[in-house]
Amino acid sequence: MTPAPAAPVLAGAPAARPPAAPPAPGAPRRHPQRRSALPGFGLTLGLTVLWLSLIVLLPLGGLFLKTAELTPERILAILTAPRTLHALQISFGLSLAAAATNLVFGAVIVWALVRYEFPGRRVLDALVDIPFALPTAVAGIALTDLYSTNGWVGRWLEPLGITVAFTPLGIFIALVFIGLPFVVRTVQPVMEDLDRDLEEAAATLGAGRLTTIRRVILPAVVPAFLTGFALAFARAVGEYGSVIFIAGNLPNVSEIAPLLIVIRLEEFRYADATTIACAMLLASFALLFVINALQRWSQHHTGRLG
Amino acid sequence: MSVIAPTEGVPYAVEHFHAATAPPPPLEDIHSEPRLVRAVVIALAILFMGLFILLPLANVFVQAFSKGWAAYGAALVDPDALAAVRLTLLIAAISVATNTVMGLVMAWAITKFEFTGKSLLITLVDLPFSVSPVIAGLVFVLLFGAQGWFGPWLIDHGWKIIFAWPGIALATIFVTFPFVARELIPLMQEQGTQEEEAAVTLGASGWRTFLKVTLPNVKWALLYGVLLCNARAMGEFGAVSVVSGHVRGETNTMPLHIEILYNEYQFQASFAVASLLALLAVVTLLAKTLLEARLGRKGGH
Numbered sequence: 001m002t003p004a005p006a007a008p009v010l011a012g013a014p015a016a017r018p019p020a021a022p023p024a025p026g027a028p029r030r031h032p033q034r035r036s037a038l039p040g041f042g043l044t045l046g047l048t049v050l051w052l053s054l055i056v057l058l059p060l061g062g063l064f065l066k067t068a069e070l071t072p073e074r075i076l077a078i079l080t081a082p083r084t085l086h087a088l089q090i091s092f093g094l095s096l097a098a099a100a101t102n103l104v105f106g107a108v109i110v111w112a113l114v115r116y117e118f119p120g121r122r123v124l125d126a127l128v129d130i131p132f133a134l135p136t137a138v139a140g141i142a143l144t145d146l147y148s149t150n151g152w153v154g155r156w157l158e159p160l161g162i163t164v165a166f167t168p169l170g171i172f173i174a175l176v177f178i179g180l181p182f183v184v185r186t187v188q189p190v191m192e193d194l195d196r197d198l199e200e201a202a203a204t205l206g207a208g209r210l211t212t213i214r215r216v217i218l219p220a221v222v223p224a225f226l227t228g229f230a231l232a233f234a235r236a237v238g239e240y241g242s243v244i245f246i247a248g249n250l251p252n253v254s255e256i257a258p259l260l261i262v263i264r265l266e267e268f269r270y271a272d273a274t275t276i277a278c279a280m281l282l283a284s285f286a287l288l289f290v291i292n293a294l295q296r297w298s299q300h301h302t303g304r305l306g
Numbered sequence: 307m308s309v310i311a312p313t314e315g316v317p318y319a320v321e322h323f324h325a326a327t328a329p330p331p332p333l334e335d336i337h338s339e340p341r342l343v344r345a346v347v348i349a350l351a352i353l354f355m356g357l358f359i360l361l362p363l364a365n366v367f368v369q370a371f372s373k374g375w376a377a378y379g380a381a382l383v384d385p386d387a388l389a390a391v392r393l394t395l396l397i398a399a400i401s402v403a404t405n406t407v408m409g410l411v412m413a414w415a416i417t418k419f420e421f422t423g424k425s426l427l428i429t430l431v432d433l434p435f436s437v438s439p440v441i442a443g444l445v446f447v448l449l450f451g452a453q454g455w456f457g458p459w460l461i462d463h464g465w466k467i468i469f470a471w472p473g474i475a476l477a478t479i480f481v482t483f484p485f486v487a488r489e490l491i492p493l494m495q496e497q498g499t500q501e502e503e504a505a506v507t508l509g510a511s512g513w514r515t516f517l518k519v520t521l522p523n524v525k526w527a528l529l530y531g532v533l534l535c536n537a538r539a540m541g542e543f544g545a546v547s548v549v550s551g552h553v554r555g556e557t558n559t560m561p562l563h564i565e566i567l568y569n570e571y572q573f574q575a576s577f578a579v580a581s582l583l584a585l586l587a588v589v590t591l592l593a594k595t596l597l598e599a600r601l602g603r604k605g606g607h
Contacts, residue, residue, distance in 0.1 A: 037503045039512035044415035048427070051408050055480055056433055059445035062455065066448055105354045112351035116344055124352065126595050130359050132534075133587035133594075135541025136439075137561035138580040141568050142362035145369060145577075152361060177358055209339055238438025241543035241561070245568065258440040262548060265444060270453060277441045284436045292429065 060281070067278045070271055078275040083251055084260065088279070091257040094168060095236035098175035099183075102232045103225060106183030113184075114191045128185065131178045136241025143174055144246040166248030171256060174242045179232030186228035190221055190298075223298030227291055234287045237280065366584045369577035381567075381578035389555040390563035390579070393471065397546075397559060398539040401478040405535050406528070409486025413524075414516070416487075417494035418502065428491065434483040442480045443548025446473055469551030474559065477545040482535045489531035490524055497523055530597045537590040541583055 067075065078084060112118070113125050131139065147154045147164035154165060164170045194217065202212040240258040248254040257280055264273040338344065371378055381387060416427060434442065448454050450467040460467060467473045501523070505515040521528075543561040550557045558566065560579055567576035 037506055038418050038499060038515070039506070040414060040516075041419045041421075044411050045419070045421070047408070048412045048415045051412070052427075052430055055476075055483060056430065059449055059480070060433075060437070062448050063441070063445050105350070108347055109351045109355065112348050115338065116348055118348050120352070124355055126591055127355055127359050129591050129594065130363055130587065133537050133541075133590050134363065135543060135561050135580075135583045135587070137543040137564050138366060138541070138583050138587075139362060140543075141564065141573075141576060141580060142365045142369075145573070146361060146365050152365065153357070173358075177362065180358065234436055238436075238441070240438065240440050240547075245565075258438050258544065261438075261440050261444060265447065265548065268453070270448070273444060274448065277438075277444055280438060281441060284438070288429075288433075288436045 063274055063277060063281070066270070067274045070275065074271065075275050078272050079279060083255070084257075084272075084276055086252040087255050087257040087260040087276075090168065090171065090253075090255065091237055091280075092283075094172050094256075095175055095179075095233050095239075098172055098179050098236050099229050099233040101172075101176050102179045102183045103229050106180060106187060106228060107225070109180075109184055110187045110191055114188060128181050130181075132181050136178070136239070137245075139177060139242040140174065140245035143177060143242065144170070147173060147246065165246055166250075166254070168247075168254050170246035170248065171243050171254060174246050175236040175239060178239055178242055179236050182232040182235060183225070183228035186231060187221060187224045190224040194220055223294055227294045227298065230287055230291045230294065234284055234291070237287075238284060363584060363588075366577055366580050369573060370581035372577075373574045377574055378578045378581075381572075381575035382582070384575070386555045386558070387563060387575075387579055390558045390560045391582075393474070393558065394540050394560040396471065397475050397478050398536055400475045401482050401539045402532060402536050404479055405482055405486050406532055409490060409531060410528070412487045413490035413494050414520070416491055418499050431487050431491075432484045434480055437480075439481055439542065439544025440548055442545040443477050446476050446480070446549055450476075468549050469553070469557060471557065473549035474546050474557065477549045478539050478542050481542055481545050482538050485535035485538065486528065486531035489527045489534075493524055493527045494520070526597055526600050530594065530601065533590055533593055533597070537587060540586060 070078075109124075109128070113121060113128075144165055145151050147157070147170060149155065149158050149163075149165070151165070157164060162169070164173060198216050199212050202216050203209075207215070238258060240256075240262075243256055244259055247256060247259070249259060257276060261273050261276050261280075264270075264276070339347075412431060416424060416431075447468055449456055450460060450473060451457050452461065452468070454468070457468075467476070501519050502515050505519045506512065510518070541561060542559075543565070546559055547562060547565070550559070550562055552558060552562060552566065554566065560583055564576050564580050564583075567573075567579065
């Protein structure tokens with residue numbers, strides 16, 4: 001097999017650095033042999049740090065500071081209020097369910113796109129990105145209209161006694177919609193890079209197709225699936241625009257955490273809004289950490305395979 | 307597209323099996339699944355995509371034209387709708403321009419030099435992607451709102467940020483922060499510094515080197531990032547909704563205008579405005595597909 005099966009673009013950065021000589025304790029900031037002859041280091045790095053701080057770090061830091069002004073009892077009281085707990089439960093629970101659904105159907109879609117030839121395959125491939133590109137408000141009203149009782153889909157579900165619009169099921173549908181491309185686009189390149197020779201080898205050694213899929217293909221794509229799942233989950237937890245139209249937004253029943261933040265803000269209950277926001281941010285940072293670890297792990301993994 | 311990858315393997319496989327003593331089994335059997343399984347997988351993929359992706363998209367356009375062309379046109383030339391379009395274009399122009407310039411600056415610093423904390427910096431650049439849009443709006447309200455840290459000072463000086471266009475621009479810049487930089491960083495990292503170093507050694511200034519060497523090398527990736535940044539900037543809803551104040555004809559962007567119309571049961575007008583954004587999404591995807599072919603993204607660079 002050729003040495004480098006192109007690492008996923010997402011995580012290309014850290015691995016691309018050549019292994020330097022073991023650094024001396026308290027190594028200098030710029031390694032002598034790697035010193036760049038190019039100008040603009042101070043200027044561009046300074047601007048980068050300044051811009052990043054002004055737009056991202058200070059505002060986010062302000063949120064944490066604002067919450068830190070509250071007593072621990074107050075924070076606990078806000079977070080354990082039934083309405084907050086329900087909102088968090090709805091957001092995290094339904095996001096988990098939607099990401100799991102995306103995992104299953106994402107697998108089917110990736111398999112069809114990568115392994116099979118059929119009419120309309122390229123169109124299907126391009127359509128996967130629609131949830132990325134379609135503004136969330138547009139997706140929100142379109143889904144609501146589709147699943148309302150006289151909508152294209154809703155009218156078929158109503159006789160069956162299934163109501164989607166303005167129920168938690170509607171939230172689930174919206175979260176499945178926005179999460180799908182995360183799974184497909186994370187797994188697809190890994191699946192395309194798989195070495196078919198390994199499958200042939202397995203087949204010639206007598207493995208059935210199912211065994212080959214389970215023992216040869218699956219181990220190679222599991223890290224990508226996990227990353228895609230985590231990305232879809234992270235996106236779903238914070239999602240607002242596509243959900244609020246279809247959700248019904250009944251407190252304790254179909255009210256998502258981001259909406260509760262907006263409501264508290266409109267009621268000028270800043271403490272509540274910032275505390276819930278902090279809890280959600282910490283959760284998504286933890287997820288980000290997991291995603292990064294997964295990507296490093298999968299890079300290591302696929303690197304070993306070669 | 308995927309025709310390239312599988313057929314590459316076939317000649318090799320055929321050779322392989324001729325070399326073996328056993329009669330070669332039909333290629334299809336070892337390479338793929340039974341016909342029925344294939345049909346079911348393809349049908350499931352098409353069904354799922356049709357139901358979850360294509361139907362909502364088609365629904366937007368059908369509802370937009372449900373009362374005919376005249377009603378469609380009327381919804382678009384409504385003064386409030388026009389004001390929303392103008393504001394959306396202004397916000398997109400501001401956020402795309404700043405994020406493009408700063409994306410280039412950040413990518414230059416990160417990829418052309420070695421320094422400690424580089425991977426942390428890359429993670430931080432991506433950070434806004436993992437922040438809920440609502441929280442992105444909230445943080446600026448905390449800073450610049452009437453009850454915020456700088457709010458009273460700003461009010462004393464007659465500056466309005468929250469519930470005015472500067473707040474909308476800030477929130478949009480936040481949510482679109484990573485788009486340009488994250489497309490440039492992997493590519494520029496891969497390209498290294500040799501070409502730039504050669505130019506500088508030959509006496510070109512840093513600025514000239516950037517314009518004549520770096521920029522042409524990354525132009526397609528840059529365009530790709532700008533495209534995605536623009537789509538998100540025009541369509542952002544959550545973050546903008548928190549800071550906008552929803553003043554009709556003044557601080558409503560297109561997505562907010564869509565929301566207001568929808569909540570007033572003006573469904574057709576709402577979908578008419580939505581169809582413009584849906585069209586933008588479709589055009590963005592078409593351009594993206596073309597650019598990906600140019601960037602060789604799918605072939606594994």
